[in-house]
Amino acid sequence: MRILAAGDHFVRPDLLRAALAAELADLPGELTPEFRDLTLPWPHEPFGPVGTVIEASGTEDQLIEALEGAGICVTQMAPFTEKVIAASPGLRMIAVSRGGPVNVDLAAATRHGVAVSFAPGRNAPAAAEFAIGLMLAAMRRITTADADLKNGVWRGDFYAYEEGGIELDGATVGLVGYGAIGRIVARVLTAFGSRVLAHDPYADPAAVRADGVELVGLDDLLRASNVVSLHARLTTETHHLIDADKLALLPEGAVLVNSARGGLLDYAPLPGLLRSGRLGALALDVYDVEPPPADWPLHDAPNVVTAPHLAGATRQTAHRAAAITAAEVGRFLRGEPLAHPANPEVTPDNRLKESRP
Known part of the structure; x- marks a missing residue:
């Protein structure tokens, strides 16, 4: 053979x-x-x-x-x-x-x-760990502070109350998709002390509850979550699942993470939401076009963490x-x-x- x-x-x-x-x-x-x-x-x-x-x-x-x-x-x-x-x-x-x-x-x-x-x-363990890393980097401005320090800028202003980050301990984190990756992410978040919500129409409600996670509708998840992380599979049903209308449901200053598939998210509203402060931070490992072009609007938007599709690497x-x-x-x-x-x-x-x- x-x-x-x-x-x-x-x-x-x-x-x-x-x-x-x-x-x-x-x-x-x-x-x-x-x-x-x-x-x-x-x-x-x-x-x-x-x-x-x-x-x-x-x-x-x-x-x-x-x-x-x-x-x-x-x-x-x-x-x-x-x-x-x-x-x-x-x-x-x-x-x-x-x-x-x-x-x-x-x-x-x-x-x-x-x-x-x-x-x-x-790649479930790798992708789950990477998603948590993106959350922390976005919530605490780790990559921004690192880049500025290497350029000789000491960002002591990040200690000002208005500029301070948020913690996973006590935060409500919504997971859109609850497969193998989402389940590991939930376990880690629970250890951090987060309240974890999940939206997945195909998940077993009893299994989700047994993990200490609340299974809710997508709109309810978005309205309640300080941090939202996408873990759904991309299908015709889930393409642009998170669009402008859904993004408008997020609490002001929420953090959004996408390490699943670029097509899940409508990227067009994001630069404006970041500049206005409606969206507190954005962390991405996947994109609607890979690699993003040089004139991609999010390249110069504030509070954006990016990686070149490395979650499973x-x-x-x-x-x-x-x-x-x-x-x-x-x-x-x-x-x-x-x-x-x-x-x-x-x-x-x-x-x-x-x-x-």
């Missing part, structure tokens, strides 16, 4: 191969894997749309050439478009080492009988992604149900054929 490890400079091919070798060590001889590597340019080159998919790295022709003779591909960023899948008749599985297979044309994979899996929760995330992905390949080759199928309609019978029709 030839497996293409289409890694990049984060989830590297050697990490994928090591995880696969450990997972597949006990397979029968006829399924012993033969590995081929491909290194895609991300993150040294930004990802983007390729063919019919989004957030991909590399080219279709490059991937088609590397897939020759491969039955399985493990990847984070490779562009599995209709063109690539149609040109790879031996391909039976695409195991994506990220939280959603946005680099795969799922409809095309399903039509061609190719199973697709993904790796939910791979830990070595542990890369190892976890490889391990989750390798476990799915092991299930596939043993004929077991996948734990994280993206197209469950591709059944074991048709995915284990020698080649696709």
Whole structure:
């Protein structure tokens, strides 16, 4: 069985191969894997749309050439478009080492009988810790004070009452989205002494209550929260979930954090809200356009903390992604149900054929 490890400079091919070798060590001889590597340019080159998919790295022709003779591909960023899948008749599985297979044309994979899996929760600890870091940096002006001090400016004025920050201890923090990341964030906030609210129409109310978190409607969460942090998945339903009308519900001086997806937030009203003081601070790791252009209005808005989409960038995330992905390949080759199928309609019978029709 030839497996293409289409890694990049984060989830590297050697990490994928090591995880696969450990997972597949006990397979029968006829399924012993033969590995081929491909290194895609991300993150040294930004990802983007390729063919019919989004957030991909590399080219279709490059991937088609590397897939020759491969039955399985493990990847984070490779562009599995209709063109690539149609040109790879031996391909039976695409195991994506990220939280959603946005680099795969799922409809095309399903039509061609190719199973697709993904790796939910791979970056949950990293992303949760980063969100807390963004909150603290925005609430206490850490990055502003750091930059000014390095430029020879001592910001003693930040000790003035009017300029003072707020604490998480005793603050009401609203989490929009309560999946794996939001749940870890809530646990940390509770330890800080925060009152935590959550809005997630898909969350189990009993499980949320058991975490000591209050499940509320979105408008109620926004009206009550000193800090709001976004942790929802981006869908057509959640695009611009937080728009100008929703932002108007926030208490004056509230802090807003987005480390989930840029499309959740309407960025257009934010510069005005920051300059007027209606919004106290803003912390961002994701954007409507990545990277933001040089004339982006928030570059010179006050009280903004920014990072270049780094929430999941830990070595542990890369190892976890490889391990989750390798476990799915092991299930596939043993004929077991996948734990994280993206197209469950591709059944074991048709995915284990020698080649696709």
